[in-house]
């Protein structure tokens with residue numbers, strides 16, 4: 130059989146954008162479109178087996194996150210979970226508290242939602258990060274008081290991979306009685322996570338970042354928290370999110386959680402970090418002025434964010450036809466200041482515009498790394514001559 134290289138199939142290293150659906154996930158989902166299409170709320174035996182499958186999936190996701198099934202509500206993905214956490218996190222206080230704290234490196238699903246809440250009286254304060262992209266706890270301390278309704282800090286950053294000290298954020302926020310949300314869309318399935326030790330009240334899961342389909346996710350809601358529902362209607366999901374469940378995708382997310390559990394237990398992150406570090410070292414050796422972002426901070430094992438000074442990320446990538454990776458910015462407009470995360474880290478616009486985000490997946494091989502390294506080195510050297 131010919132290899133992917135022989136067939137000239139580009140190497141996909143953009144797993145932070147989305148993952149393919151795992152074959153095992155496709156296999157468990159398939160019956161739920163036709164053979165087991167029943168509404169899980171119906172009471173005949175066939176429907177009850179579908180209900181059992183939904184609950185088994187919830188339990189599998191709960192195991193991955195170190196919680197109980199009752200704490201998880203299935204949603205339509207990361208953006209929906211983030212919107213729910215912030216909007217209901219403010220509504221929860223019924224005007225008693227109005228301050229929302231977010232980090233300077235949040236995904237737009239959090240950052241734009243927080244800004245939108247200003248229209249209904251929220252006071253939004255953005256907490257700066259250091260040069261590694263890690264939230265400044267001293268700056269957080271300075272604005273925490275009994276007016277804070279919600280603190281939302283992402284677990285791991287989508288552009289740089291920086292992992293935030295969520296347990297420390299939660300301890301501080303809880304000391305003033307605030308709710309704590311973490312957007313773990315990029316962390317779940319990539320690093321071990323345990324909601325008990327993170328001590329958060331709300332946590333976002335996005336299925337398509339961990340080999341489940343797009344359009345499915347979950348929100349962890351700390352048991353005992355009387356959190357306002359997202360959707361009212363038929364009372365599904367314990368009344369928290371009405372609407373007939375997306376049963377194929379729910380079942381798929383359950384299998385994805387099981388696969389993630391196995392991969393994490395089998396040293397997947399360690400092997401992935403070795404591959405990533407190998408690529409990083411090769412690039413640094415061949416391109417001494419290449420800049421790696423967030424290298425000194427805690428980082429996801431799969432993420433490598435780099436820039437070659439003088440070259441917009443999109444331009445360098447367009448010279449690498451064998452590589453599929455992410456870039457912070459598609460244009461090189463003088464007013465374009467580059468990737469928001471990098472700007473928040475104090476990176477100068479010229480370098481920030483150069484962001485290339487390489488993100489590995491579980492199926493990434495050493496051969497993929499070789500192809501990527503060669504492509505990037507060749508492109509940077511040819512552009513520089």
Ligand SMILES: Cc1ncc(COP(=O)(O)O)c(C=O)c1O
Pocket residue numbers: 145146205206207208209211236238283285286287312314315335336337344346
């Ligand atoms: C950190 C983070 N939060 C939220 C989202 C949005 O998730 P979804 O695409 O499932 O709506 C993403 C996806 O890019 C993400 O990376």
